[in-house]
Amino acid sequence: MELRPISPTAKGPAQTFSGDVYVTPVYQGQEPSRMVVALVRFTPGARTNWHSHAVGQTLHVTDGIGLVGTRDGEVVRVRPGDTVLCPPGEEHWHGATADTFMSHLAMLENLPDGGDPTTWLEPVSDEKYQAADQH
Template sequence: MEIMTKLPSVKGPADWFTGDVWFDQIVPMNGTTIGRCNAVHFAPAARTAWHRHVNGQLLHVTEGVGLTQSRGGDVVVIRPGDAVWCPPGEWHWHGAAPDHFMTHLAIWDGLTAGQDGPETEWGEHVTDDEYGRRPA
């Protein structure tokens, strides 16, 4: 058994996020595991940029109200207890609703052996028009 001491909270970089976003690494990439898990805390209207994961990503909402969208799909409201599976290679974004905070667990396979490039590819920021589309 190994007890992993909690790491300090990290401010989400402006290249990846719009608004105030902080994350806590729950399962860091440390050579012991291939799984990764972060608790990601979004202030109202904060959100990720468009991005995709080579191995996919699972989001599990723990508190607040959020929004998510796959490229070409509708904006969808997500709430505590909801789990969202983003398949490998699917461009998507996620974040807090305009008037709520939102926290989710982001869970993904950080293994990149045999792959070209990083596990996560970041794209352009989600525009205010894209973010403001009425949820389905």
């Protein structure tokens, strides 16, 4: 058994997030594990850019109400206890609703070759976000 101290929280970079987002690393796997886990906290209206993950991503909501959207226009409203599975290569975004905070555990795997498993794309437009929040 190994107890690890809490990692410092950092503000999510503006090049991959809209609004104020805070990321606290929870776990960075060491071989043979490639698992990466982070607690991500979104302020009202904050969200990720469009992105995809080579090996997929699992989101487990811990607090608040959020949105997860895909390129085909599907949007799910998520609440504490909900888990969303984003398959490998699926372009998606996630964040808080306009009037609530939302926190989730983001879980994914690093690539075996050490490359970045996440492909970051353009921001989600305000129009697309506002339409998603109306569902």
